[in-house]
Amino acid sequence: MGKAFDIMLIFEFIPTLIHYLGVTLQILAASIILGLILGIAAAIPRLFRIPLLNQLVILYVSFIRGTPILIQLFLVFYGLPAILMLLFSIDITRMEAIYFVIITYALSNGAGFAEIFRAAIRAVDHGQTEAGYSVGMTGRQNFFRIVLPQAVRIAFPNMANSVIGSLKDTSLAFTIGVMDMMGRGDTLISATAHALEVYISLAIIYYTIVLLFEKLFRMLEKYHNRYQKADVTAVA
Amino acid sequence: MTIDIPFIWVAFKEIIKALPTTLILTIVPLIAGFLIGIAVALVRVYKVKYLYQIANGYVSFFRGTPIIMHIMVIYFGFPLLLDQISLKFGLGIQTNKIPIILFILIALTLAAGSYLSEIIRSGIISVANGQMEAAYSVGMTKFQAMIRIILPQALAQSIPNFTNIFVGFLHTSSIAFLVSQKEITGAANIIAGVNLKFLEAFIAAGIIYWGLTILVEGLSFLLEKKVTAYNRGGVS
Numbered sequence: 001m002g003k004a005f006d007i008m009l010i011f012e013f014i015p016t017l018i019h020y021l022g023v024t025l026q027i028l029a030a031s032i033i034l035g036l037i038l039g040i041a042a043a044i045p046r047l048f049r050i051p052l053l054n055q056l057v058i059l060y061v062s063f064i065r066g067t068p069i070l071i072q073l074f075l076v077f078y079g080l081p082a083i084l085m086l087l088f089s090i091d092i093t094r095m096e097a098i099y100f101v102i103i104t105y106a107l108s109n110g111a112g113f114a115e116i117f118r119a120a121i122r123a124v125d126h127g128q129t130e131a132g133y134s135v136g137m138t139g140r141q142n143f144f145r146i147v148l149p150q151a152v153r154i155a156f157p158n159m160a161n162s163v164i165g166s167l168k169d170t171s172l173a174f175t176i177g178v179m180d181m182m183g184r185g186d187t188l189i190s191a192t193a194h195a196l197e198v199y200i201s202l203a204i205i206y207y208t209i210v211l212l213f214e215k216l217f218r219m220l221e222k223y224h225n226r227y228q229k230a231d232v233t234a235v236a
Numbered sequence: 237m238t239i240d241i242p243f244i245w246v247a248f249k250e251i252i253k254a255l256p257t258t259l260i261l262t263i264v265p266l267i268a269g270f271l272i273g274i275a276v277a278l279v280r281v282y283k284v285k286y287l288y289q290i291a292n293g294y295v296s297f298f299r300g301t302p303i304i305m306h307i308m309v310i311y312f313g314f315p316l317l318l319d320q321i322s323l324k325f326g327l328g329i330q331t332n333k334i335p336i337i338l339f340i341l342i343a344l345t346l347a348a349g350s351y352l353s354e355i356i357r358s359g360i361i362s363v364a365n366g367q368m369e370a371a372y373s374v375g376m377t378k379f380q381a382m383i384r385i386i387l388p389q390a391l392a393q394s395i396p397n398f399t400n401i402f403v404g405f406l407h408t409s410s411i412a413f414l415v416s417q418k419e420i421t422g423a424a425n426i427i428a429g430v431n432l433k434f435l436e437a438f439i440a441a442g443i444i445y446w447g448l449t450i451l452v453e454g455l456s457f458l459l460e461k462k463v464t465a466y467n468r469g470g471v472s
Contacts, residue, residue: 005316065403065449066446067407067445067449068445069407070407072442074438075435075442078434082435086238086239172304175414195312196313200313207297210300214300
């Protein structure tokens with residue numbers, strides 16, 4: 001073993017680690033898409049106050065928001081096989097760890113998205129609804145033509161944040177043995193004993209990806225805000 | 237594989253002993269981070285020369301990398317750095333005597349600062365321009381207007397965001413178990429490993445986190461209701 005800290009190792013590690021970026025993005029994409037479906041499904045009972053379903057969604061969202069993703073990951077990893085075994089006697093203990101990760105993150109994103117959609121719709125100024133009714137729109141017309149387009153604009157930055165948050169959360173998938181960038185990093189550490197360099201390399205990779213995502217989302221946000229007056233803030 | 241319900245209670249009693257550590261890991265970084273956050277937010281809002289770029293870089297980097305990276309880099313990097321310094325100046329600091337929790341606190345504080353600064357900044361920006369103009373028109377200075385008019389409104393609007401950050405950092409503190417800190421998740425992991433009852437231990441830990449979160453959210457909800465009683469919005 002050479003020096004305690006060798007900066008050249010970072011350049012060596014980055015190409016090795018970036019091979020596993022695909023796994024990270026796979027987890028992200030799958031969990032976002034599943035999460036969107038789940039989020040819309042969960043937001044509807046909340047918005048229209050459908051009895052029973054409303055309470056169920058509240059419980060679901062509360063649980064997901066109330067526990068760390070790490071705990072959720074462990075609960076799904078140890079709990080799902082137990083429940084499926086108990087109820088349907090299906091054995092999924094040999095399922096690859098990545099599916100448990102995707103299920104956990106989809107559940108987590110679903111709850112987050114449901115709250116974002118609901119908050120965005122509630123954030124639209126009440127005057128807009130009144131104005132919609134005053135020109136004779138029905139409740140449905142008012143919702144789809146007036147409230148929803150404005151809500152999308154409001155929800156977008158939060159959605160973008162939760163996608164980026166989710167990307168960063170994928171760095172915990174290695175705790176149940178998924179071979180993503182962090183997992184590969186772990187094996188690199190055992191092989192070379194240069195933990196600091198590995199984590200710096202990983203930080204650089206994550207940061208680059210996040211910056212790219214942020215740039216993309218900012219462009220989209222600008223597009224959503226194209227009808228907004230520029231001068232709406234207290235301090236320029 | 238069955239679920240041992242009574243063991244959940246046994247684990248619960250054992251895990252709850254680690255609650256103070258979790259609370260320290262949550263509250264200390266948030267208080268220190270709030271001070272950093274206000275300073276950084278004001279630097280960014282007023283675009284203070286030179287500092288502005290540093291503040292931007294700081295916020296962008298810490299928000300752009302997973303918190304586990306901050307903890308790991310500081311956990312592995314800080315002792316190395318301190319060793320170098322103490323060797324150079326003959327200080328004789330023994331880095332292996334420094335408790336691990338200190339490294340975690342430093343990492344979490346830096347992360348909290350970046351997240352809170354972004355919330356405070358967006359709160360300031362969201363206050364309508366007329367408020368600043370009105371403050372000027374009654375003869376306030378920029379400083380007075382900021383302290384008396386803009387910041388109170390900005391912070392009141394940000395209560396839900398502050399709650400999210402509080403809950404977020406409560407949950408983030410679970411990552412500390414990866415560097416063998418015995419907080420709630422760490423304690424759960426230990427008791428799970430000793431008794432080979434992983435699901436039950438993590439259910440108990442999940443209940444503790446959930447209860448804490450509900451408590452925090454309830455308190456914040458009451459506060460928010462009081463502070464923003466004049467607002468109405470959405471379809472309801």
